[in-house]
Amino acid sequence: MRVDKDKIxxxxxxxxxxxxxxxxxxxxxxxxRDHYPVKFSEEYRYFPDFVVxxxxxxxxxxIVKLAVKxxxxxIPRGGGTNWAGMVVPISGGIVVDLTRMKKIxxxxxxxxxxxxxxxxTLKELDDELKKHGLTLGQEQGxxxxxxxxxxxxxxxxGSRCNKYGKIGDNVMSxxxxxxxxxxxxxxxxxxxxxxxxxxxxxxxxxxxxxxxITEATLRxxxxxxxxxxxxxxxxxYEEAKAVGLxxxxxxxxxxxxxxxxxxxxxxxxxxxxxKGFILVGFEGTKEEVDIQYExxxxxxxxxxxxxxxxxxxxxxxxxxxxxxxxxxxxxxxFDMFDVMVPLDKGDEFCDTIVKxxxxxxxxxxxxxxxxxxxxxxxxxxxVTYGISPTDEDWEKYQELLREAVTIVKKFGxxxxxxxxxxxxxxxxxxxxxxxxxxxxxKAIKKLLDPYNIMNPGKKILVD
Amino acid sequence: xxxxxxxxxxxxxxxxILEGIIEPNERVAEIAYYCxxxxxxxxxxxxxxxxxxxxEAFRRDxxxxxxxxxSAEQIAKNIEVEGNPYGKAKERRFERLRTPLKHxxxxxxxxxxxxxxxxxxxxxxxxxxxxxxxxxxxxxxxxEECCCLPLLKLGFHNLAEKKIxxxxxxxxxxxxxxxxxxxxxxxxxxxxxxxxxxxxxxFELVFITEYVEDLLEKGKLEIKxxxxxxxxxHDPCELGRHLGIYDSPRNVLKSILESEIVEMERNKxxxxxxxxxxxxxxxxVGEEIxxxxxxxxxxxxxxxxxxxxxxxxxxxxxxRRKLGSKIKVKSVSELxxxxxxxxx
Numbered sequence: 001m002r003v004d005k006d007k008i009x010x011x012x013x014x015x016x017x018x019x020x021x022x023x024x025x026x027x028x029x030x031x032x033r034d035h036y037p038v039k040f041s042e043e044y045r046y047f048p049d050f051v052v053x054x055x056x057x058x059x060x061x062x063i064v065k066l067a068v069k070x071x072x073x074x075i076p077r078g079g080g081t082n083w084a085g086m087v088v089p090i091s092g093g094i095v096v097d098l099t100r101m102k103k104i105x106x107x108x109x110x111x112x113x114x115x116x117x118x119x120x121t122l123k124e125l126d127d128e129l130k131k132h133g134l135t136l137g138q139e140q141g142x143x144x145x146x147x148x149x150x151x152x153x154x155x156x157x158g159s160r161c162n163k164y165g166k167i168g169d170n171v172m173s174x175x176x177x178x179x180x181x182x183x184x185x186x187x188x189x190x191x192x193x194x195x196x197x198x199x200x201x202x203x204x205x206x207x208x209x210x211x212x213i214t215e216a217t218l219r220x221x222x223x224x225x226x227x228x229x230x231x232x233x234x235x236x237y238e239e240a241k242a243v244g245l246x247x248x249x250x251x252x253x254x255x256x257x258x259x260x261x262x263x264x265x266x267x268x269x270x271x272x273x274x275k276g277f278i279l280v281g282f283e284g285t286k287e288e289v290d291i292q293y294e295x296x297x298x299x300x301x302x303x304x305x306x307x308x309x310x311x312x313x314x315x316x317x318x319x320x321x322x323x324x325x326x327x328x329x330x331x332x333x334f335d336m337f338d339v340m341v342p343l344d345k346g347d348e349f350c351d352t353i354v355k356x357x358x359x360x361x362x363x364x365x366x367x368x369x370x371x372x373x374x375x376x377x378x379x380x381x382x383v384t385y386g387i388s389p390t391d392e393d394w395e396k397y398q399e400l401l402r403e404a405v406t407i408v409k410k411f412g413x414x415x416x417x418x419x420x421x422x423x424x425x426x427x428x429x430x431x432x433x434x435x436x437x438x439x440x441x442k443a444i445k446k447l448l449d450p451y452n453i454m455n456p457g458k459k460i461l462v463d
Numbered sequence: 464x465x466x467x468x469x470x471x472x473x474x475x476x477x478x479x480i481l482e483g484i485i486e487p488n489e490r491v492a493e494i495a496y497y498c499x500x501x502x503x504x505x506x507x508x509x510x511x512x513x514x515x516x517x518x519e520a521f522r523r524d525x526x527x528x529x530x531x532x533x534s535a536e537q538i539a540k541n542i543e544v545e546g547n548p549y550g551k552a553k554e555r556r557f558e559r560l561r562t563p564l565k566h567x568x569x570x571x572x573x574x575x576x577x578x579x580x581x582x583x584x585x586x587x588x589x590x591x592x593x594x595x596x597x598x599x600x601x602x603x604x605x606x607e608e609c610c611c612l613p614l615l616k617l618g619f620h621n622l623a624e625k626k627i628x629x630x631x632x633x634x635x636x637x638x639x640x641x642x643x644x645x646x647x648x649x650x651x652x653x654x655x656x657x658x659x660x661x662x663x664x665x666f667e668l669v670f671i672t673e674y675v676e677d678l679l680e681k682g683k684l685e686i687k688x689x690x691x692x693x694x695x696x697h698d699p700c701e702l703g704r705h706l707g708i709y710d711s712p713r714n715v716l717k718s719i720l721e722s723e724i725v726e727m728e729r730n731k732x733x734x735x736x737x738x739x740x741x742x743x744x745x746x747x748v749g750e751e752i753x754x755x756x757x758x759x760x761x762x763x764x765x766x767x768x769x770x771x772x773x774x775x776x777x778x779x780x781x782x783r784r785k786l787g788s789k790i791k792v793k794s795v796s797e798l799x800x801x802x803x804x805x806x807x
Contacts, residue, residue: 022465026490029479030465030472044484053465080466097465144507 003070005049012052012094015062020053020100027051031077031095036085036424037335037387039394048075048089055100057175057183057214063096064212065181073456074179076208078150079121081142083336084422086154086207090457096212098149105215107132113172115189115217118149123321134220137164137255143321149213155205157418159320162376163255163283164221166418168204175215176203179449189217202444207420208455210448224283228293229317232305233274237261237371240276241347243303244375247280250299252292254375255283261370269308278305280375281317334366335397336384337404341413346373346381349411353383357403361396363387380417405431421459429460467494470504470514477521492530495521496744499752500616501700501736522618531618534744539619542626546608547577548743556607559584561591568600571669572639574653576646577609578773586773589800590645590671596803597683601643606633610649612701615656616740624660627652631662641667643674645796647702647772654706670702671796672711672771679718683806686719690798692791695725695765697756697779698734699772712771712795719802725765735759738782739774753782761788771795 005023012021022028031051032044049072054060067074073093080087089095101119108114109132116125123144126136138158140146146156151167152174158166173189186199203213234240237259244259257280265272280296282289300307341349354365369384387393405415405428414432415425430438441460448454452462466472476494479485500515525531541550557580573594579587594601608630614623634642644650650670657664678684696716702708709731716724729735735756742749757779760768768779768790780792 024490025485026476026479026488026494027465027467029485030467030469030475032475044479044482051465080471 003072008066008070008072009050011066012050012063015066016052016054016059020055022051022053023049031080031087031089031097034080034085034087035083036088036422037389037394037397038085038088039391040389041391046088046090047092048095049092051095051097053097053100057177060096060098060177060212060214061181061183063094064177064179067094067453068179068181068451071451071453073453074208074212075455076149076153076212078119078147078153079142079145080150081145082150082154082422083419084207084416084424084458086420086422086455086458088423090423093453098147098212098214101149101214104128107134107220109134111191112220112222113189113191113217114220115215116148117215118213119147122146122148122151129220130223133223135164135223136167136170136218137221138167138170139321141320148216148218152204152216153206153208153213154420155418157378157380158256159258159317159374159376160255160281160283161378162257163253166378167218168201170219171200171204171216172219173217174200174203174213176211176213178211179451179454183214184211191219205420207422207459209445209459210454212454224285224289226286226289227281227283228289228310229279229281229313230293230296230300231277231279231308231313231316232300233266233269233271233308234276234278234303234305235274237276239304240278241373243300243305244278244373245343246299246303247296248375250295252295253284253288254280254292254296256281257375258372259375260372263367263370269312271306274306275370278375279313279316334384334386336382336419337415338380338382338417338419339404339408339413339415340378340380340417341408341411343373343379345411345413346379347371349408349413350381350383352407353404357400357407358383358385361400362393363396363400378417401425402428402431408432423458426458426461464497468497470508473498473521474514474517477517487525487528487530489530492525492532495525496532496535496617497741497748499700499736499738499741499749501740502704503700503733503736506704506732519616519618522616523620524618526618526620532744535617535619538613538617538743539622542609542611542614543622546626547581548609548613549577549581551581553608556580557603557605560603561588566591566594566600566602568602569638569640570600571641571643571667572602572604572634572637574610574642574644574646574649575603575607576644576649576773578648578777579646580607583773583776583794586645586776586794586797589794589797590643592800593671593675593678593684593796593803594643596800596805597678598805604634604637604639610646610652612648612652612656613743615652617743627657627660627662631657631664634666639666641669643669643671645671645771645773645794647699647706648774651701651705670708670711670771672715673708675715675796675799676711678806679715681806684799685804685806686802687804688802689721690719690767690802691721692766693722693725693764694720694767694769694798695727695760695763696730696795697727697737697760697768697770697775698731699770699775700734700736700740702772703734704732712769715795715799716769719799725763727759727763729759737770737772737775737778739778742778749778750781750785753778754785757782757786757788757790757792761786761790765790767791767793767798769793769795769798 073091077087098119101117103117105115174186176184260277538548611623738749738752
């Protein structure tokens with residue numbers, strides 16, 4: 001449908017007021033990308049037609065109805081820190097920037113739940129919860145920037161997930177503006193229900209392709225009386241890993257941690273010869289934290305580890321929330337696999353990627369980010385590598401992604417535990433999933449979004 | 464403000480200009496000046512570049528292209544003509560100061576700064592009282608003019624460099640060896656910006672709280688009565704984040720307080736800005752920032768919000784009035800001046 005752009009602009013301005021409809025090129029530039037390295041010669045290829053900044057569910061609904069009327073693509077956007085190109089406006093259209101939707105609607109101190117608008121950041125919500133003695137417990141790397149709606153729509157992962165789970169685990173109920181403009185309430189705002197199909201699950205990790213999450217009710221937790229972390233270095237990664245697995249097996253209720261390799265040694269802590277590292281964080285009542293800490297400390301010492309100063313451990317522990325904010329996306333030119341494979345196969349997978357696959361494409365692993373996995377019930381394995389900013393490398397990068405999915409499938413895993421599909425993996429979905437699963441996903445997408453206007457070209461390609 | 468108000472969005476715009484995707488225009492100038500240059504983003508995102516330097520260079524290039532905001536242009540003109548950002552008469556600079564030109568001593572020069580001289584004479588008077596009480600042999604500069612940090616921050620580098628050269632020559636001619644500052648902006652300009660611009664700064668530079676620490680250590684000041692109220696300390700960006708001075712004002716406070724200093728959650732390298740730098744071009748945004756900061760101070764139950772920066776004091780006080788709060792906004796040296804007597 002060919003529609004006069006000025007007419008659409010007028011209608012959008014009637015919905016959210018002039019101030020919140022952006023259409024000048026300079027104002028659109030900040031909305032072209034996220035963390036995903038789009039092809040370097042195409043960095044300015046995909047412009048949205050408009051960026052609209054609503055503040056209420058009703059405004060979102062009106063925008064969606066307008067998009068349906070004119071069949072214009074919509075790209076819902078929160079903090080814009082994902083790694084998969086989920087908010088790159090590859091088909092033009094309207095970017096719906098939800099960061100003005102900042103209301104904290106209800107904090108229930110008795111039932112331990114909170115209801116918020118989608119544009120509140122994880123940090124903002126935590127700050128507010130703290131005043132009520134509560135916490136969300138979701139410390140993603142993009143903690144300062146990521147929004148609640150974005151974290152749910154990308155199925156985000158937080159460093160404290162051993163205690164608090166992922167954000168998706170804590171979704172009680174959602175309000176979603178569907179691609180036809182209807183407002184859906186997924187279920188009552190309760191901790192669980194066995195009555196309906198689990199509609200929350202449909203939208204967790206949906207990447208804005210099935211609707212726009214406008215409000216979420218989430219389970220929250222008592223703010224811990226005490227927080228503490230322990231960090232230690234080991235001769236090798238293997239030594240650190242052995243201790244990590246023992247801690248995990250013992251069933252200690254730590255809140256998160258990681259096992260890490262630095263092939264260049266931990267010079268910054270005064271141990272250039274030590275290549276293995278472990279970090280474990282604890283939180284809860286004073287008594288339980290102290291007991292857990294002592295148990296882990298003993299296991300580290302028995303495992304040949306050298307315990308680092310408390311300040312170092314604490315800095316490493318809280319450092320995760322600062323690993324990436326928005327500005328990193330300007331740097332580009334690197335990528336990271338965040339694969340989920342059975343824990344006993346993770347290292348073998350990483351070795352295969354680092355030793356056999358990356359060299360084939362001329363890429364190199366960052367040595368200071370050697371093998372690593374998150375010591376939690378969601379043990380993500382990571383490999384970080386550099387890509388030079390050329391189209392030639394970008395083409396190789398696409399081939400690498402495809403091969404990596406093929407390999408991860410052999411290991412019984414998934415290519416992206418927490419960074420999603422977006423446009424990065426959308427063309428490789430059929431490698432990881434069966435025809436039946438793909439067909440069902442396509443059918444769901446078509447049912448909800450018959451005109452394919454909701455973030456088209458991401459997550460799953462429909463015919 | 465949309466994504467263009469974030470460091471990420473602004474950097475994307477700058478990059479697009481450099482790559483010829485968009486042309487600088489008036490809208491670009493509006494975006495360029497929508498930043499407090501507080502540097503907090505550098506702390507949150509550990510990067511290998513400084514976003515505030517990028518903003519400064521961005522504004523400089525825009526000014527050179529003739530693109531700036533009217534408010535910024537007016538400030539530059541005021542500094543050019545009257546030597547202060549307000550355009551107030553040069554000769555009235557020290558008229559509200561306590562015994563301003565009586566002192567002709569040679570130990571050091573007290574560099575008052577525009578904000579203090581024209582708007583917060585009580586801060587300068589507190590400093591002068593401290594110097595006098597300690598029996599210091601100091602002087603003021605009759606021809607003192609703006610340190611030009613506002614010019615640099617607003618992108619008027621050509622004018623700034625001319626004015627800085629003149630100022631440094633006057634100080635050299637006066638035979639100055641040591642300068643004491645009570646404004647973190649002026650102190651930063653001398654310590655950081657002038658050398659970075661290639662100027663030689665052949666003076667010993669001391670911030671007032673560092674100077675006071677020395678006086679206290681040598682016993683030249685006596686604390687007659689300790690302050691009983693609960694005091695929260697606000698780190699000014701230019702003193703804290705930009706120069707790394709966090710302990711000195713706290714040490715002075717410790718010596719005059721009966722109880723511990725109250726720390727706000729966002730303090731030291733993560734201190735939240737008072738809003739004054741963005742207030743130069745977007746006053747309503749500056750005020751909004753100040754209100755958030757004062758609310759944070761109020762939430763600690765502090766009775767006094769202390770800082771050592773005239774700009775911060777103005778905006779924090781503005782916010783306090785807006786909130787109708789009873790918290791008192793005071794400078795560290797003002798608090799000190801109320802409780803000191805002559806030492807040994």
